[in-house]
Amino acid sequence: MPGVRTPNGRVAELEPAMAGAAKATASGRAARDLVVSNVRKAFDRTEVLHGVDLHVPEGAFATMLGPSGSGKTTVLRIVAGFERPDAGTVTLGGKDLTALAPRARGLGMVFQSYALFPHLTVEDNIAYPLRVRRMKAAERRRRVAEYAGRVQLEPYLGRYPHELSGGQQQRVALARALVFEPRLLLLDEPLGALDKRLRTDIQEQLKELHREIGITFIHVTHDQAEAFALSTLVVIMRDGGVEQAGAPEQLFHEPATLFVADFVGGANAVPATLLERGVHGAHLQLHDGRRLRVPPAQVAPGVGASGDVTLVFRPDAGTTLASGDEHPGDDVLTLAGTVRDVTYLGGKYELSLDGGGARARVHSGAAAAIGATVHACWALDCCRVVGQPDGGG
Amino acid sequence: MRRRVDWLPLLAGLPGCAVLLGLFLLPVGFLIARSVTDPKLGLSNYHTIITSPAYGHAAWTTLWLSGAAVLGCVLLGTPVAYALVRAGDHPVMRVVMAVLILSFLTSSLVRAYAWFLMLGTQGPVVAVTNALGLGKPQLLFNSFAVIVGMVHYLLPIYTLMLYGSLRSIRYELVTAAEGLGAKHAYALRTVFLPLARPGLVNGGSLVFVIALGFFVTPALLGGAQQTMLSQLIAQAVQQFGDFGAAAATGFLLLVASLALLAAVRRVLLPKSARYG
Numbered sequence: 001m002p003g004v005r006t007p008n009g010r011v012a013e014l015e016p017a018m019a020g021a022a023k024a025t026a027s028g029r030a031a032r033d034l035v036v037s038n039v040r041k042a043f044d045r046t047e048v049l050h051g052v053d054l055h056v057p058e059g060a061f062a063t064m065l066g067p068s069g070s071g072k073t074t075v076l077r078i079v080a081g082f083e084r085p086d087a088g089t090v091t092l093g094g095k096d097l098t099a100l101a102p103r104a105r106g107l108g109m110v111f112q113s114y115a116l117f118p119h120l121t122v123e124d125n126i127a128y129p130l131r132v133r134r135m136k137a138a139e140r141r142r143r144v145a146e147y148a149g150r151v152q153l154e155p156y157l158g159r160y161p162h163e164l165s166g167g168q169q170q171r172v173a174l175a176r177a178l179v180f181e182p183r184l185l186l187l188d189e190p191l192g193a194l195d196k197r198l199r200t201d202i203q204e205q206l207k208e209l210h211r212e213i214g215i216t217f218i219h220v221t222h223d224q225a226e227a228f229a230l231s232t233l234v235v236i237m238r239d240g241g242v243e244q245a246g247a248p249e250q251l252f253h254e255p256a257t258l259f260v261a262d263f264v265g266g267a268n269a270v271p272a273t274l275l276e277r278g279v280h281g282a283h284l285q286l287h288d289g290r291r292l293r294v295p296p297a298q299v300a301p302g303v304g305a306s307g308d309v310t311l312v313f314r315p316d317a318g319t320t321l322a323s324g325d326e327h328p329g330d331d332v333l334t335l336a337g338t339v340r341d342v343t344y345l346g347g348k349y350e351l352s353l354d355g356g357g358a359r360a361r362v363h364s365g366a367a368a369a370i371g372a373t374v375h376a377c378w379a380l381d382c383c384r385v386v387g388q389p390d391g392g393g
Numbered sequence: 394m395r396r397r398v399d400w401l402p403l404l405a406g407l408p409g410c411a412v413l414l415g416l417f418l419l420p421v422g423f424l425i426a427r428s429v430t431d432p433k434l435g436l437s438n439y440h441t442i443i444t445s446p447a448y449g450h451a452a453w454t455t456l457w458l459s460g461a462a463v464l465g466c467v468l469l470g471t472p473v474a475y476a477l478v479r480a481g482d483h484p485v486m487r488v489v490m491a492v493l494i495l496s497f498l499t500s501s502l503v504r505a506y507a508w509f510l511m512l513g514t515q516g517p518v519v520a521v522t523n524a525l526g527l528g529k530p531q532l533l534f535n536s537f538a539v540i541v542g543m544v545h546y547l548l549p550i551y552t553l554m555l556y557g558s559l560r561s562i563r564y565e566l567v568t569a570a571e572g573l574g575a576k577h578a579y580a581l582r583t584v585f586l587p588l589a590r591p592g593l594v595n596g597g598s599l600v601f602v603i604a605l606g607f608f609v610t611p612a613l614l615g616g617a618q619q620t621m622l623s624q625l626i627a628q629a630v631q632q633f634g635d636f637g638a639a640a641a642t643g644f645l646l647l648v649a650s651l652a653l654l655a656a657v658r659r660v661l662l663p664k665s666a667r668y669g
Contacts (some may be wrong), residue, residue, distance in 0.1 A: 031645060080572060081572075082572070101573045102568075108573075109573075109574070113563075113565065115563070115569035119587045119588055127575055128570065128575075128583075132573060176573065306597075
């Protein structure tokens with residue numbers, strides 16, 4: 001596990017896992033980590049960021065993931081300098097950027113709409129940040145050719161943006177944001193406007209670029225699959241705060257809250273009471289009276305010694321039981337329910353079960369009839385104990 | 394069924410199209426016909442106009458007064474249009490917008506008379522200069538008064554038209570340029586201004602063509618030296634009953650306006666229509 005779990009899941013520390021990151025830290029200079037500390041921001045007296053903390057190690061591919069309105073784009077715009085925070089600081093490699101204008105920060109940014117200059121050719125669009133920096137013509141041409149090559153745009157240098165497809169425009173925006181070799185690349189939902197197939201291609205290209213160039217990428221999306229496909233560090237945002245940050249594997253296997261579990265995997269949740277915690281695990285009582293013991297590693301940080309908690313478990317971690325085998329053992333959670341819906345996922349089915357007090361979804365190799373009674377089970381080391389829904393873990 | 398649907402817009406537009414074509418082509422046709430037949434068949438009217446020093450002077454006056462008025466509009470109106478686009482919600486800009494629309498709706502005669510009173514010897518401007526010990530300058534019946542009147546008439550047209558065009562420019566592009574390292578002024582010059590150019594040229598050439606046909610403003614606020622072509626046309630008809638000369642002048646003014654417009658747009662609007 002590359003990530004280090006933190007007590008409240010708000011600050012993420014992550015060992016650089018990527019080749020580019022390893023190269024950058026091996027060079028010996030001080031790491032240019034991006035640190036966002038206690039950033040607050042209000043628009044029209046409504047606070048949209050309530051003290052955001054973020055630590056992105058140099059060379060990471062970090063993604064801020066969250067539903068719309070969670071504040072992820074505002075954080076990105078504050079890092080870029082397009083918004084000024086009401087409180088808090090943004091530092092890069094120890095240097096305070098908070099009061100600097102966007103142009104003084106030297107960061108690359110890809111806008112959601114790409115923001116290509118319609119009156120300039122692809123070549124002049126890519127050359128724009130170099131002209132701003134008064135780079136000599138020969139060096140400028142060499143640099144434009146290099147970065148156009150990196151994103152396979154050489155044949156289109158003479159075209160205007162409106163003559164390009166969405167994917168090509170996106171690559172122009174990328175080349176323009178990278179050509180002046182910024183210390184950080186910010187991407188605001190750059191794949192949002194593209195169709196699914198193209199998105200997969202561009203995701204691979206983005207990862208390749210990140211490996212080759214080795215600088216920190218910070219990306220914003222509401223798409224969990226995209227975040228997991230791209231990132232070494234995922235920051236889950238909710239209601240203007242960081243809910244949890246960590247490697248994708250960590251978020252998937254060790255969600256700190258019900259919100260995270262639901263957002264990254266689509267979790268089942270049943271309420272339970274934590275009776276006591278010990279070295280051998282947490283003793284829980286379900287509302288139907290059943291008692292379970294969950295391994296200690298599966299109790300989220302922040303859960304108290306006792307009290308009301310939530311047991312979460314993913315549909316794909318469970319199996320259905322053949323009739324006559326309804327009591328497979330003590331180290332499993334079993335649920336029985338009436339089949340409400342069946343969805344074919346390709347190779348397997350997802351059954352929606354209604355078990356009276358509890359509803360749950362489970363994956364199954366075989367279809368089931370609507371209205372049939374099905375028994376399903378989950379190994380307890382795949383279940384996770386988190387706080388109550390509004391407790392925030 | 395399909396054919397009916399296809400014909401419907403044409404049929405609906407037919408009366409309006411007939412009126413528009415009739416009101417443009419017929420008068421222009423009559424104008425040309427009259428200019429080469431009255432008083433006798435031939436180009437004598439055109440010959441007279443081209444060789445007449447009075448017409449030459451009026452043509453030059455028309456051109457430079459119109460050019461000066463356009464320059465005034467561009468210098469005063471462009472920042473206003475930009476301010477309206479960038480800060481249209483501000484109370485001050487709401488008032489500016491209302492003033493623009495109101496003055497746009499006021500007749501040119503009323504506005505020319507307003508300036509006549511403002512700049513006259515009994516007017517407030519002279520009163521102020523007199524109080525400051527600067528004497529009583531003659532502010533009326535000169536090029537200055539005509540240009541002031543023209544700019545006042547044309548400014549709302551230019552500003553409102555430019556406002557409509559600037560509003561369609563995505564300001565995010567300027568933000569992006571600043572994010573790429575550009576200073577604000579550099580971003581405006583290299584991104585906003587080129588994108589605003591079609592609007593500037595369209596607005597500028599529209600008010601220029603309107604200015605070429607001015608009659609009331611120079612007649613009221615100008616002196617003999619500020620006689621414009623439209624005044625000569627009126628004079629030819631009202632004082633001399635010379636419809637042939639009036640028709641020929643009108644036709645030349647029309648041709649000259651179109652030629653100037655085409656030339657200006659050709660020089661100032663390269664490839665602009667291509668931006669998506």
